Amino acid sequence: MTTSMLPMHIPDGFLSLVVSIVLWVISIAVIVIALNRVQSQMNERTVPLMGVMAAAIFSGQMLNFPVSGGTSGHLLGAAIATILLGPWAAIVTITAVVATQAIVFQDGGLIALGANLFNMAVVGVAVSYAVYNLVKKLIKTEKASVLVSGFIAAWTSIFIASLACALELALSGTIGANIAVPSMGGIHAVIGIGESLITVGALVFILSTRKDLLLGEEKTTATGNRGILVGGSIITLALAILSPLASSNPDGMEWVAEQKGFLEAARDSFYNIIPDYVFPGIQSPTVATIAAGIIGSLIVFGLAYGVASLRQAKQQTMEK
Amino acid sequence: MAAAIEVSNLVYTYSDDMPFHQDVSFSIEDGEKVALVGANGAGKSTLLYQLNGILQGKGAVRIQGLELNQRNLNHIRALVGLVFEIPDDQLFSPTVYEDVAFGPRYQNLPRHVVDQRVQQALTQVHMEKYARQAPQHLSQGEKKRVAIATVLSMQPSILLLDEPTNGLDRRSRRSLITLLQDLPQTMLIATHDLEMATMITRRTLLMDGGKIVMDGNTTDILTNEDLLLRHGL
């Protein structure tokens, strides 16, 4: 089975539309920036390098090692991709991987794809990058700094991404934050160790064969990357603080309801700008009926038109 | 009449980790088929890669009289087709058609010309029916032939081949040899397959340690066990 088997790919139906849309917008913005950065860094190499490495990361996720009782440890690869390729390239490659998993293997939904991309390609990479570079500064020995920072970065990327996932589910009302955060966080705190170990194993190998890829001129000093450094740190801190706050709320659902109320109030105020907009809960019954009538007619018309045009189209192709 | 390939005092140095030098001079006429033979690490691939500009060495390389430099690079790459050792590296498009069309497309040829070139190239390698196939599903032998087609569609006058019969079963190998015998282009073939070299080429360049140690008749060189042993084969 060619799926990643990490319980982080949210299927469709579990996130509210608002949450999905917001995360889509953020993900698209970040990915577009990443695409531009990568192209200016790599020029003609972009397509072959990103394409083949995306295939490598996808395949790397298939490598597993038995843990116990039939479970196995897997890799997400955000950390190793970030360390090996740099943050922007990592965003692009993980995007390619996660999108393909959703489209081809239904590992993660299509509307929820925005959220999944956010969690794995954006948060996963940004957190890896920030943690890796910050920890690396603290350790003097070259090799040790790479391995220790890699270990911590890998674990943190998985853990923080899972917190984001939990909060998204909570915000959507699917599952209370008081359950989602501890369970997602708890599970991934353990899974994260597998990620760390595999990442370190990979780094050891790379250090022994192509250490030029890991050491040497720091890509972090590029001003473009500073944005990710800062962003990644903020995300890490924000999620680390928000999550226990959300989950320690005495009644997790109440907290969610409050958020939902806020979101619905926001939505209603939006529709108040367009008073005749058709939406349930419209005040005037007359307007509602008329609007319903119009919409209904349009739909029936659409159907009729569609069927008629299908007949005509079929006839035309037969005549050809 | 300019030689097809003219190399003078070509020197290539790897990065500091591997101080390896080549000092190579030779010339190949139009239509000649020459074998490049030598042990692993003798420098065969390195030499080939310098002839179409992938690697840049010091010294002079002239293709059809044109000097190989940054300015002429594109033109030269249209004249010289390099067939890589690993076909998967060269078949990077979703379908065979697109792979073979790649070269002509990037030469900015009009659509119908591209299509013609693809037809011709695939016919030359007897793979016409495979146009819609994804390259990953082809056999090794089929991949090698398509790889050659991807280069033929650019209508080069010179073919450089890096270990063409490597990894082929007997039947594929035999049909590939026939194909190479039939193709009209000037050829420089780097290979371990001495038997193939004898069947296709009349001249052989024997390399050892980055230098050409012998340049002569294929049969003479390849039947000289002593000579071959001395140079690592």
Added chain:
Amino acid sequence: MIEASQDRNPHQHTVGETDARIKVSLAVFAILVTSLIPVGQWWIYLCLWVITTVLGIFLRIDILKLIKRSLLVLPFCISTIPLIFRSPVDFWIPIGNWMPGINLAGLYQALSIIIKSFISIQIAAFLIMTTSFGEIMAALRAFGIPQVLVSVMTMMWRYLEVILGEARRMMQARAARSACLAMDDREVGGNLFFRATVTGGMAGSLFIRSLERSERVFQAMLARGYDGELREDRMGEIPSISRSIGIIGLSLLAGILFLAYWLG
């Protein structure tokens, strides 16, 4: 011409052969509609499920494959169970010694989520089962996804099987080397730490080799004249049959959504 699509019988335009742009749009819209249907609209859910089943039959979908993919939602479905047992309790169910309290609204919500996610996965599965990856990429490009991303994903797809094969062979080689001495009580394969690091080594090796392969592919592209400029293959006009199917599908889905809110 090498293009041989003309020798297909035009009468046999199956639903599955609809233009990829229409299929992708309809699939996404269908999933969107599904998610917008309010909780508890059982008849509408049934309606949707019947339509997708009929569609599945039309498209000759392999049921076994479909079921396998649908199972992917299970872990997440389990996460909706707490909704059922939240307070306030509407009624109790005696199960042996245990007396769990059920919240009706929560139960409805959980069931709605589960049903909707199953329907969504079916729709997504139909899409990929009737459309090739390349066609979907072309459709995405037509929708405005940047060419460079589409090219990257297309290249990834091309080398996925190759590199997956490498990964598989590495794991097989590892399995062959870890002889299983079942007689020993000692943990087979070394301790967890060792196993993880070995796996990491395999990943590292895979990545390095892929990096080197990408360089060779790049050189191969350059050798054939690649200049970094991505040539786009424009999709032609949407054929009329596909357009009609699109309109029908769109209307149907809009109708279902409308109905759901009208009845709600």
